[in-house]
Every structure is written in C-alpha cells, then in structure tokens.
Amino acid sequence: MTHNLAALLSSVVSRFYITLILFLSFQFTFLFWVDPEHFLAYIILSVLVFMILVFVMSLLIRTNFFLQAQHKLDSDHVMLTFDDGPHPINTHRTLDILKEKGVKAMFFLIGKNVEQYPDVVERIVQEGHLVGGHSYSHQFSFGFIMGRELNREILRTQKILSEITGQEEKYFRPPFGVTNAHIAYVVKAHALKTIGWSLRTYDTATDFTSKKINQIIQKTRRGSIVLLHERMDSTCDALPLLIDGIRNKGMEFGLLTPRNETAK
Ligand SMILES: [Zn+2]
Incomplete structure (x- = not known):
C-alpha cells in the first residue's frame, strides 16, 4: 500500500518536489523551536544544505531525482x-x-x-x-x-x-x-x-x-x-x-x- 502510494506520488511529482515539500514542512515545524537569536543562522544553514543536496543530485541521473530516465533495458540484451x-x-x-x-x-x-x-x-x-x-x-x-x-x-x-x-x-x-x-x-x-x-x-x-x-x-x-x-x-x-x-x-x-x- 505504502509502496503503491509512493509509486503513484512519484509518477505525478518528481522526487525533487517531494523533497522540497518535505523540506519546507520541516522548516515550518522546526522554526517554532529555534531560538530567535539563532533564527537567521538556522535559515542560512538549512537553505545551504538543501542547495548542496540539489546540486549533488543534479549530477546523479541514475537516482531519478528530477525526472524518470531509463537506465536499463527491459530485455536481457546489452x-x-x-x-x-x-x-x-x-x-x-x-x-x-x-x-x-x-x-x-x-x-x-x-x-x-x-x-x-x-x-x-x-x-x-x-x-x-x-x-x-x-x-x-x-x-x-x-x-x-x-x-x-x-x-x-x-x-x-x-x-x-x-x-x-x-x-x-x-x-x-x-x-x-x-x-x-x-x-x-x-x-x-x-x-x-x-x-x-x-x-x-x-x-x-x-x-x-x-x-x-x-x-x-x-x-x-x-x-x-x-x-x-x-x-x-x-x-x-x-x-x-x-x-x-x-x-x-x-x-x-x-x-x-x-x-x-x-x-x-
Ligand atoms: Zn556528452
């Protein structure tokens, strides 16, 4: 069931957007616990981490992070x-x-x-x-x-x-x-x-x-x-x-x- 839901979700939105939505949800949740004194540092750090993740994933086509690509044949051939x-x-x-x-x-x-x-x-x-x-x-x-x-x-x-x-x-x-x-x-x-x-x-x-x-x-x-x-x-x-x-x-x-x- 969970697997089907994940498959359905990834056929509609890419893993990138799922990650982005999760990232923003965590931001909103965690911001309540962040000391106002460290607020800016927290925002900068978390955005930086997200940007590094996106950059690394852009180089890894096989992860199908941004789009679904075919990396193997459906047959036994090469x-x-x-x-x-x-x-x-x-x-x-x-x-x-x-x-x-x-x-x-x-x-x-x-x-x-x-x-x-x-x-x-x-x-x-x-x-x-x-x-x-x-x-x-x-x-x-x-x-x-x-x-x-x-x-x-x-x-x-x-x-x-x-x-x-x-x-x-x-x-x-x-x-x-x-x-x-x-x-x-x-x-x-x-x-x-x-x-x-x-x-x-x-x-x-x-x-x-x-x-x-x-x-x-x-x-x-x-x-x-x-x-x-x-x-x-x-x-x-x-x-x-x-x-x-x-x-x-x-x-x-x-x-x-x-x-x-x-x-x-
Ligand atoms: Zn080339």
Whole structure:
C-alpha cells in the first residue's frame, strides 16, 4: 500500500518536489523551536544544505531525482550507446565495426555536429541504429541555463534529427548526465524520453587498456546500457574486443525498441 502510494506520488511529482515539500514542512515545524537569536543562522544553514543536496543530485541521473530516465533495458540484451557524435571519421569507423559484428547500437548526437555531418546521421539511421538528442552545443553551463535558452538547446537538436530521420525523435540524453527541475520541465512538456546508463566506461577520462576492456566486460550485466564516446580513438580501437568479450559471456546486443516503433 505504502509502496503503491509512493509509486503513484512519484509518477505525478518528481522526487525533487517531494523533497522540497518535505523540506519546507520541516522548516515550518522546526522554526517554532529555534531560538530567535539563532533564527537567521538556522535559515542560512538549512537553505545551504538543501542547495548542496540539489546540486549533488543534479549530477546523479541514475537516482531519478528530477525526472524518470531509463537506465536499463527491459530485455536481457546489452545496449551500447555512443555520445557526442556525429564525428566525421570515428562514427564511420564505429559503424563499420558494428556492421561487421552485426550489432545495433544507439547514438546520442550533438545538434551542431549533426548540422555539420548530416550524411553521417543518415548512415547511422540507414544501418538500423537508434538516435537521440544530446543538446545543441553540449555547453559546460548546460546545468545552469533555463527558460527559452534551455528549450532551444534541447529541442533544436530533436527537431534537426527528426527532419533527417523523417520521424519524431523523442529520445534524449542530457550532456554530462546533468538533470534539474528546469530540464525535467522541458522533457515533460515535450514528452521526451530520457535515456541514462547503467555502466559508465569513463572512456573520455582514461584510454581503453586491455585491463579496462576486461573490467567493463566483467561489469556488463543483462539489460546493461553502456556509455561510450566514439570520438575517442581508443574507444574505437577497443570496440571489437568489447563486443566479442560481452558475447563470450553469453550476452547479445539489442535496442530499446526497434526503429519505426513509436517512442513513448
Ligand atoms: Zn556528452
């Protein structure tokens, strides 16, 4: 009963708003017991704690704090995802490998790169892979912009992608995996489907050594969504070994939903 109520509540309001409501209720209750002398210090401290909590949670997409994202497949398959493309050389390299290995994957593309290399996106789609938006410019300040600017940053890419693929592209992955109440608002208002990950390879931080390839293979589970960046040469180099290693564990690759099925 309690669980059902919690599920119902979180389907209507995000965990962020539930936390905010609880925080304000506690504030009103506890303020009666606070010594008037320490009133201001109490307010400053508690607001600071709340702001730190919100900041930390904005970096943890897997907590579904601000919005519900999908971090695992519903099936037993493993999905490889490639962020920050299209890249004029490495995306083709990646597509060649995926074709040779018979693997379908998902690409989260940056709008300004899509404008520069639309032919690469066309190839991605033609070869049966899924695409999603990954903001227009992937700016470092993505977590701090709001209103019209945020709207444009997210929706412009979804629109460019939809024009290329000829169907409404609803999949979205926020740059840096950052989420907040503003991003959640845009996602909800435009019925975007946010895709996170369950396995981060940190391939932009350190190169794929054979040790790292083995670690990733070991950590891969049924239903895993693996986060990769094909713009990194070492990721392209490691890809065939990664695919073979995961297959040797008896796992196969799959997508969220095949193309042409409407994304909800
Ligand atoms: Zn990215």
